Amino acid sequence: MRTLTSLTGTTYQFEPGCFGLELLVTGGPGPGAAYEILHTADDLAAWLHDSRLAELAPLTDLRVSPAELARVKHFRDTLWSVAKAVADGRAPAPAELEVLNGCAEAPPRPRVDPATGQRAWVAPVTGTQILGAAAREAIDLVTTDLGERVRECGGENCYLIFLDTSRPGTRRWCSMQRCGNRHKVKAYRSRP
Template identity: 65%
Template sequence: MTRVLTGRDGQSFTFDPGAFCLELLLTGGPGKYAYWEILHTPDDLADWLQDSRLAAIAPLDDLRVRPAELRAVKAFRDTMLSVALALAHDRDLPAGALETINDAAGPVPRPRIDPATGRRTWVGPVTGTQILGAAAHEAIDLLTGPHRDRVRECAASNCLLLFVDTSRPGKRRWCSMERCGNRNKVSAYRTRQT
């Protein structure tokens, strides 16, 4: 599932983080990630989720997020950011991070088949706690699965995006070939021409 992002330069590009727990990192975070913070109210999270990997599985029509749930999702996101950075740079995981992820692994949205349409839907209302549970369950799968060593930070020096490299050879370096990969190719070409 790809998202269309727009950089500070106004250029739009597609980006696939490879996992919902990493897709949450697109909403901001601590430190230098605070510039990108978009989760100020529960409605902000509900709006953002409409284009998420979860919504690609089934529409999130009946979504209810309380302020405490938003705070919990943001705390999980910030922990996941520190975990993803540690994995991407082959460092030890931050102290307490695994406990935070484990504690968040609660209930998840329940799927169902709509009898009228035959399509997959979620049993509503879907809560912020269930969103948090879905992200935590996926983080546990990522941290204990075959792609643990494939969490990457974009190789561009001015890009902060993190993703799971699900490519067959495991050689993905860029958040997007449309953006950072292309910029690198242009820069390398110009360097060779001089």
């Protein structure tokens, strides 16, 4: 679960459903440019400490180079287009799929810490491994039935994309706190 802040300063909770789609909240092309937070490799490292990967195991030794940051941002910008196509039930462009393929390198390797018995990542975790984790999930979204649950928020002027992990598969909003509530208010006000 991510806490996001709109351009107007409103905070709300957003559940992207998977790490690959979580990466989209760091910015992107078009409307996403206003939300860009990945200006340096340290920005990506800081963002990752609150990510789904960090929920699995702490990211204590994270090393991201400027070149890796550039690759992550290129992947993220491509994933916006791919995820939108999947959400709309369209096939992504072949060139976009090649970007996913080119980024699907080895993800971080988990291990059991012998001292604590807890899950940890084999150190160091690199930007290339982070990219590999996101790309492998993106490939799953395109090639498996998970793609049927990729959704774009139904709110006006909201472009967030998420994996609907709800049991019935009926999630419509990025957040009930934000877009779901806006829809309810609009529906209430339009009643006679």
